[in-house]
Amino acid sequence: METNWGMDELSFAAACRAVQEMGRADQGVGTLGEKTLHAVLKRMIEPDLSRHEVKLGRYTADVLNERGVFEVQTRSLHKLKPKLRALLPYYPVTVVVPVIETKWLLTMDPAMGELTNRRRSPKRGKAADLLPDLVYLKPLLRDPNLTFMLVRLEGEQLRKLTGKKRRPVTPLEFAPTRFLGVVRLKTARDYAALLPGDLPKEFTARELARALGLPAGQGSAAANVLSHMGGIAHIGTQGKAYLYTIAKEEGSC
Numbered sequence: 001m002e003t004n005w006g007m008d009e010l011s012f013a014a015a016c017r018a019v020q021e022m023g024r025a026d027q028g029v030g031t032l033g034e035k036t037l038h039a040v041l042k043r044m045i046e047p048d049l050s051r052h053e054v055k056l057g058r059y060t061a062d063v064l065n066e067r068g069v070f071e072v073q074t075r076s077l078h079k080l081k082p083k084l085r086a087l088l089p090y091y092p093v094t095v096v097v098p099v100i101e102t103k104w105l106l107t108m109d110p111a112m113g114e115l116t117n118r119r120r121s122p123k124r125g126k127a128a129d130l131l132p133d134l135v136y137l138k139p140l141l142r143d144p145n146l147t148f149m150l151v152r153l154e155g156e157q158l159r160k161l162t163g164k165k166r167r168p169v170t171p172l173e174f175a176p177t178r179f180l181g182v183v184r185l186k187t188a189r190d191y192a193a194l195l196p197g198d199l200p201k202e203f204t205a206r207e208l209a210r211a212l213g214l215p216a217g218q219g220s221a222a223a224n225v226l227s228h229m230g231g232i233a234h235i236g237t238q239g240k241a242y243l244y245t246i247a248k249e250e251g252s253c
Contacts, residue, residue: 012178015040016040041096041098048065068093071094088145099125102154103123105118111161150185153176192247202235202244202245203243
């Protein structure tokens with residue numbers, strides 16, 4: 001069974017070239033004028049533009065092809081809930097989410113019209129960062145028609161100087177520059193694969209957050225999702241905190 005939906009270095013390079021050529025031709029990016037990242041991911045999924053922005057009742061699918069509906073989500077997932085409720089009874093739906101593992105910050109001085117600085121952001125994205133956001137879609141996560149595809153990327157964030165003390169720079173555009181792989185989230189095993197190998201045998205939500213590199217306040221949401229999807233199991237309490245362990249795979253002892 002295909003696990004990366006045909007997304008690889010070659011399809012990434014082809015998608016980047018196509019989006020750049022559309023920009024140079026002054027035709028905009030995509031039929032709805034979306035940002036570069038969104039456009040590149042759609043091209044990777046489906047090069048045929050006739051399968052982009054397909055009307056399905058009151059909603060518009062980012063991509064509809066023989067594999068089903070693909071929705072590219074570069075922001076919070078909770079806004080997708082009504083759309084997923086409407087489409088999942090009729091179509092396999094794959095939600096495509098970019099994970100920016102390495103981001104290079106490029107700062108432009110609008111007065112000079114040139115880049116004044118380029119440095120690597122200390123923030124490094126990872127697949128587990130998605131877990132707290134998935135709690136908003138919890139009632140839908142076990143739907144057999146729903147799959148999440150996390151696309152690991154490196155890229156450049158263009159910013160411009162504002163001259164303002166409170167907000168000295170403002171983001172302009174993010175452009176992906178390197179494809180690093182795909183993480184699939186659908187089964188209990190997929191969710192369990194997000195857990196680090198050095199996780200204690202028993203742990204609280206706060207300890208889970210620390211192990212995953214999440215803010216402490218997001219540990220409960222992450223544990224909620226992992227428990228719901230069978231990646232971890234609730235086994236009791238430790239004081240006022242729930243206690244969890246990594247769930248055993250079916251058939252194991």
